Amino acid sequence: MREKLRSIVEDNSTRKGKIFDFTIQFLILISLVAYCIETLPNNPIWLNSLLKSFEVVCIVIFSMEYLIRIWVAKNPLRYIFSFYGIIDLIAILPFYLSRFIDARAVRAFRIFRVFRSLKLIRYNKALRRFNIAARLVKEEVILFLITTSIFIFLASAGIYYFENEAQPEVFSSVPHSAWWAVVTLTTVGYGDVYPVTAGGKIFTFFILLIGVGIVTIPAGLVASALSKAREIEKKEREINNQEKEST
Template identity: 45%
Template sequence: MTKAEIHDILDGHTPFAGVNVGRVMDVLILLSAIAIALETMPELPAQLRGLLFKFELALLIIFAAEYVLRLATAPRPARYAFSFWGIVDFLSFAPAIAFLTPQWQVVRAFRLLRLVRLLKLFRGSHAMERLVVAFRQVRGELAIFGVIAGLMLYVSAVGIYIFEHDAQPEVFSSIPNSLWWAVASFTTVGYGDMFPITPGGRIFTTFVLFIGLGVIAVPSAIVTTALLESETNIQRRIREARENGEDTNNNETAQNTKGD
């Protein structure tokens, strides 16, 4: 069995002994998320807590074995180890070691990093790959818009401080403190812990809320446009490959595995 075949089995592209390994791993990841939620319940029976511990131990062994297998079969092990998916695979089991070592009581808070396992659900997902491609295509536009959004947050914090500081010195005590109000307003959340009471502050807030809608809508439109363009390009390449008599399934598999 070649290294590429092992990767295909782990990613679920090729069944092993009639079992889709990728789907089994997805189910284990979802069960792990449920187990992590259950173990935080203080009224959980001791017997069930013991079963959860054994289940976590089994997951630790399975995910550790998967990581070692991927590392051993990767064309460039070091590159895989420090890649995004390599780090995700490592963090899917490493924090659970804190359960087995009583001396690590201080770092047991990091055990929630096991939730990184949920990211493994996106491995091999064509939709996720298209999203990554779309973000790469518009990363320049998003970076510029991020800078503009940051400047607008700062200007909003300064503006609300000017309008509201004298009326509410304990609430809008400083510009850094007013940044929380700017973030909550820009994201149109509005927790209600900080709100204007002066007419000028309310008028200023109205403009900020409208600008906040654009802060959310513009990046979404940029990414959506890039996704549509990416989908169009993919369909065009598939159509051209079919016209040339190429195997599109093999092309897709090669694109999915080249990152490892």
Template identity: 40%
Template sequence: MSLQTTCYNILTASSDAREHKAMSKVFDWVLILLVLINVAAMMLETVPQVANVWSYELHLIEIVSVILFTIEYALRVYSSAAAPVHGNTELVHKSVWKRRWQYMKSPMAIIDLMAILPFYLSVFIAFDLRILRVFRVLRILKIGRYSRSMQTLVTVIRNESHSLLAAISVLLLFTVIAATCIYYIEHHAQPEVFSSIPASLWWALVTLTTVGYGDAVPVTALGKIFGGFITIMGICFYALPAGILSSSYTSQMQLKRDRFKDTVRTALDDGMLSAHDMHHIERVRELLDLDEEEAHLIMRLLQHHHKVAENTGSDEPHSNHHAP
């Protein structure tokens, strides 16, 4: 096995190479720990008492983190050429560097690059790039690579993007309508608070979301009635995106359970589960991010149904044989 393929199997936890499974898990946990330490250090840098005392140590953590993240990014780009194509004929005919460029344009690769780019820009470019340091917080998004729950959420958002866009469009439209109405209702009573429709958008937003900071409130009777109506409507309208996401997330989890059941049923076709079958089932469970206890319960239920079906099938010929 080539170095390129070995790096790919370790970095991506590829199921094609079981001998690298343990090493891949260790690598994942080290990277997760490094990300958490780095984000914690970034946050502590903003505390003056801590920054003054531990400035050298915090800067050292930053340098070490960037070096390790740079090595990780370089290895991921290098090994991306070894990724399986799964029947993608276009990718098969692409050169090694074209495959790597295809990977570099992926969302996770861009996040990896943005996590280290501000450091190098601040070193090699001689002007104030402090605003780019905000991108350091993107390092926490690297954990999404190792969290299948977050990957499921991203899949849900991608699948429901059209529905979410429609719901957000309705919310924005209703927010503008609410801001316009409250402006004409309250402007004469509070010209400094509701000075314009854009200024009234803040009141509409915090009222529709039922946050209600209290910095802008209606004082007229009609304004209070309208404000109460907007608050009630906000509960209804802002529940739309949450309902869409929760429904789709539940569907995704049910789809994972169904795929796990199909895997177990296929393994039970010969009437028993071998060590190879158990290893394959466990691997599928990990990939689907199913709870271990729930997966074992599904396996026991399917094994029970399989035994009942076998016994029922074997009893039928026996009873027919003794039939008069």
């Protein structure tokens, strides 16, 4: 029984596996649509009742899927603490937690239902490639985030030095100046906070040049990682085909 279920749950090349995958994908998409409809104002009572009943059905199915995946996994603990295992747990956990907390906190847990959309990564080859790419560039991304944090701090401290006296309400401290640093380094430039002194404007010019480089780095990392992920998928596909031919 375990081997049969494993072939259905983990192998989508079979007819039953494809039906299982499409069913779960359909339920994920419909549950997200239902969540959006719930947020509409002035919904009739019957519609809210229907949406709640549908949510219970989805939770039951997703819970069964989660337990089955644990049961059929060759290493259950490895699955539980894997990326997909954590996403599967997040998809159902808020519902059960909301049963044991007061009504005011239920709304806070509802937002976690949007993470259910991440379950779609498992059932789509293109989206699954992002998971492989994320593992490949994990160290580079951490280094990029650390470097970006350092630049944000330097930019916050620098603009505070130039603009504090001219705009004490806007740039009252280094933490308050961090919003300007984030907006400027990401080249968003909302225009709600900007320098007025000559030194602040010159400083902003150099920060903008750095920001252009910071924005382009993630794009390069993702592009190279996706190409490597595609090569890995191709090799895995060739290995699987060879194993099928040998059997």
